[in-house]
Amino acid sequence: MSSLETELRERAGDAIGRVVEEDRLRVAIDADRIDDVLDALAGAGVEHLTAITGVDSGEAIVVHYHFLARGTGDDRLVTLEATVAYDGSIPTITDRIPGAALYERELMDMVGVRVDGHPNPEPLLLADDYEGDPPLREGSS
Amino acid sequence: MTEETTLPVGPQHPALKEPASFELTVDGEEIVDASLALSHNHRGIEQAALSKSYLENIYLLERICGICSHSHTTAFVRAVEDLADVDVPPRARYIRSLVGELERIHSHMLWLGVAGHEIGFETLWQYAWRDREIVLDLLEALTGNRVHYAINTVGGVREDLNDEQREAICDGIADLRERMDFYAATVPEEETVRMRLAGVGTVSTERTRELCAVGPTARASGVDTDVRRDDPYAAYDELDFEVVTDDRGDLLARTVVRIREIQQSIDLIEQVLDRIPEGSIAPDTPIQARTAGLEEGIVTSRYEAPRGELFHFVASDGSDEPDRVHVRVPTLANWPTVVESLRGANLADTPIVVAGIDPCISCTSRIGVDVADGDDYTLDDLREYAFEYYGGGP
Numbered sequence: 001m002s003s004l005e006t007e008l009r010e011r012a013g014d015a016i017g018r019v020v021e022e023d024r025l026r027v028a029i030d031a032d033r034i035d036d037v038l039d040a041l042a043g044a045g046v047e048h049l050t051a052i053t054g055v056d057s058g059e060a061i062v063v064h065y066h067f068l069a070r071g072t073g074d075d076r077l078v079t080l081e082a083t084v085a086y087d088g089s090i091p092t093i094t095d096r097i098p099g100a101a102l103y104e105r106e107l108m109d110m111v112g113v114r115v116d117g118h119p120n121p122e123p124l125l126l127a128d129d130y131e132g133d134p135p136l137r138e139g140s141s
Numbered sequence: 142m143t144e145e146t147t148l149p150v151g152p153q154h155p156a157l158k159e160p161a162s163f164e165l166t167v168d169g170e171e172i173v174d175a176s177l178a179l180s181h182n183h184r185g186i187e188q189a190a191l192s193k194s195y196l197e198n199i200y201l202l203e204r205i206c207g208i209c210s211h212s213h214t215t216a217f218v219r220a221v222e223d224l225a226d227v228d229v230p231p232r233a234r235y236i237r238s239l240v241g242e243l244e245r246i247h248s249h250m251l252w253l254g255v256a257g258h259e260i261g262f263e264t265l266w267q268y269a270w271r272d273r274e275i276v277l278d279l280l281e282a283l284t285g286n287r288v289h290y291a292i293n294t295v296g297g298v299r300e301d302l303n304d305e306q307r308e309a310i311c312d313g314i315a316d317l318r319e320r321m322d323f324y325a326a327t328v329p330e331e332e333t334v335r336m337r338l339a340g341v342g343t344v345s346t347e348r349t350r351e352l353c354a355v356g357p358t359a360r361a362s363g364v365d366t367d368v369r370r371d372d373p374y375a376a377y378d379e380l381d382f383e384v385v386t387d388d389r390g391d392l393l394a395r396t397v398v399r400i401r402e403i404q405q406s407i408d409l410i411e412q413v414l415d416r417i418p419e420g421s422i423a424p425d426t427p428i429q430a431r432t433a434g435l436e437e438g439i440v441t442s443r444y445e446a447p448r449g450e451l452f453h454f455v456a457s458d459g460s461d462e463p464d465r466v467h468v469r470v471p472t473l474a475n476w477p478t479v480v481e482s483l484r485g486a487n488l489a490d491t492p493i494v495v496a497g498i499d500p501c502i503s504c505t506s507r508i509g510v511d512v513a514d515g516d517d518y519t520l521d522d523l524r525e526y527a528f529e530y531y532g533g534g535p
Contacts, residue, residue: 024441048366049353050443051469053454066441066452075371077441099353102473110187125180135188136465 004044004069004078011040024077031063031082031090038096041067046078049093052103054111056138060085061113065093086137089114110136143168148488152181156259156492159502163495167488175483177476179505190466195221195432198463199293202453205468206504207288208251211237211244212446213468214293216453219374220442221295224435224457227424233297235417237375239310240284240292242406242413246317247276248447249357249399249406252499253324256396259493260337265328272320279313282306295431297423307414314407321407325400329393338393342482342494345390352477356449358498361398362390362478368445380412392497399499435459446471448499470504 005025009016015036017028029037041047048068055062065080084090092115094101104115105124112134115121123130151162160181166174186205190198202217203210215237222229229237250273257265277287283306284290292298328334344354349362359366367384369377385401387394424431437459444451449471458464475498482494 047350047353050450050474051452051454051467053465053467053469055456055465055467064439064454066454070366070371075368075443077443079441097353098351099474099477102476103469106473120176123180127180128178 004046004076007044008037008040011043012036016040024079025069026079026081029080029082031084034080034082034091034093035096037080038093041078042096045069047097049097049099049103050077052100052107054107054113054136056111056136057083058138060088061111061137063090063107063113084113086112089116091115092117092119094118110134112137145173150491152178156495157255157500157502159500161495161500161502163483163491165483165488165491170488172483172486172488172491175480177480179476179502182502187466187468190463192462194461195295195435195463196428198466199295200291202466202468203289203291205470206501208248208501209244209446209448209451209504210289211240211292212444212451213453214291215241215375216442216444216446216451216468217455217466218293218295219444220440220453220455221432223440223442224438224455225295225431227296227431229297230421230423231376231418232301232420233422234376235413236298236300236302236422237293238377238380239302239410239413239417240280240290241375242409243276243280243283244290245406245447246403247273247280248499249403250276252399252496253328253396255496255499256338256392256493259496260333262331262333262337265331265334269324272317275313275317275320279310282309294423294428296426296428297421299423301422302417310410311414314410318404318407321400321404325397325404328400329397334396335393337490337493338396339391341392341490342486342497343389343391344478344481346388348481349390349478352481353474354449354478355471355474356446357395357398357402358449358475358478360384360386361394363388366450368443368450372443374442374444376413379416380409382409392493395497432461435461448472448501449474470501472498472501472505475500476505 015030015033046067046069048070050066050068053064061084063082063084067078069076069078094104104118107113108115109123109126145166145168148165148167150165152160155161162178164176165172190201193201199214202213205213250269254266254269281287284292292300344362346363349359349364363386365386370384382405385398387398435457437457439456442453451471452469454467455463456465479495479498486494
């Protein structure tokens with residue numbers, strides 16, 4: 001277990017699930033307890049959010065939060081994976097990390113995950129008058 | 142008495158020859174609030190990528206951007222090489238760095254010209270674009286093209302560097318170095334430049350970190366970050382360079398950082414020409430074999446594009462087409478700093494503040510849907526549609 005992982009587990013407890021991939025730190029998290037995980041990340045000095053990727057797994061939407069543990073000559077990607085039901089929602093992280101605002105809007109547009117508490121949940125990438133399924137859901141037409 | 146008015150800026154050519162629209166709330170000449178609408182230019186590239194093979198996708202993703210095309214292909218092939226577990230020969234890694242640095246110079250010179258134009262300093266624009274031709278000629282000599290180089294493939298590069306090209310690059314960058322010394326000495330001291338850029342559009346170090354900004358925009362606000370140093374790819378772990386930062390956070394700092402980065406790129410190119418090892422430029426296996434039988438998996442890849450950290454996410458389901466491709470371009474990461482810089486700025490500074498992050502709408506608006514719904518629209522149909530949409534008439 002890496003030292004960062006140990007630190008995160010100590011801080012966020014069982015909000016952090018299994019390690020999905022060893023090379024970089026990629027862990028499953030409990031979406032409803034993302035605040036605890038963000039506290040743990042902030043405590044460990046991980047602040048830079050690189051991107052948020054939404055993937056339709058065929059059964060649910062998996063939201064990948066890609067954070068960067070920054071160090072001179074030693075960057076490490078920390079990916080948190082939260083699974084959200086098709087009609088479910090996740091809490092916003094924009095209140096904690098202002099840089100997430102546009103990425104969460106992209107997530108809402110493209111895979112149709114509702115982000116609760118987003119300060120400006122308007123379409124970002126889709127046309128204003130777009131009517132249709134979120135385009136990156138499987139079987140979207 | 143204060144009276145606030147809302148002004149639309151854009152979507153046609155707000156500062157650049159690309160569509161983006163801003164809604165500015167102004168009180169007299171001062172901007173008190175700003176919001177932006179980005180996507181007027183859907184291209185559907187992320188969806189198109191799902192129905193193309195990994196090899197075809199190299200050429201599709203290269204067309205995300207007409208400036209940092211090599212950034213996109215390098216980030217993508219790096220992800221695919223990770224998935225396929227293919228080693229890249231050292232000579233190919235050096236050639237990737239060489240093209241990457243030439244591209245950074247051409248992108249930063251383009252920006253320097255645009256910045257000159259936005260502040261009404263047309264001489265700087267003409268000078269910068271004239272000198273940018275040196276790099277474009279070198280890129281053309283090396284790859285056959287000025288902007289879409291198509292040099293990358295999975296496992297290596299497609300064209301080797303010969304002695305004649307090497308000499309041409311040596312001569313070209315020697316000329317360029319002289320020009321850059323001139324810009325580095327004159328631009329930051331020039332009266333027009335200082336009047337329009339010093340203290341304008343400032344973003345603090347702390348705010349830049351909170352907004353997760355990247356690249357020269359972050360470095361000019363004192364955030365010491367560079368993927369080339371922190372997560373080395375291509376040949377950067379064997380090359381020496383300085384990560385240029387500036388604590389001032391204003392538009393002048395962004396200009397100085399970019400000029401000094403060009404000087405660093407010239408150093409890097411000299412090192413590449415000096416140290417490039419002999420050997421093959423790609424594995425001996427046929428290219429189709431390198432992407433055959435990929436495992437299921439998710440890979441990510443980061444690249445220091447001219448505008449900052451570029452991120453590619455590729456998910457494979459084991460077939461010969463990707464299951465998901467997600468691209469986070471540096472411009473998307475830097476837009477929030479524009480909104481921040483616009484608040485409190487003078488209305489007349491809008492074009493240069495917007496141009497300050499070197500935005501690329503073409504990169505940012507690459508995602509999207511087929512709005513025509515399969516029908517063929519002629520130019521006349523679209524013209525009719527526009528009149529209908531905006532409620533006017535010819």
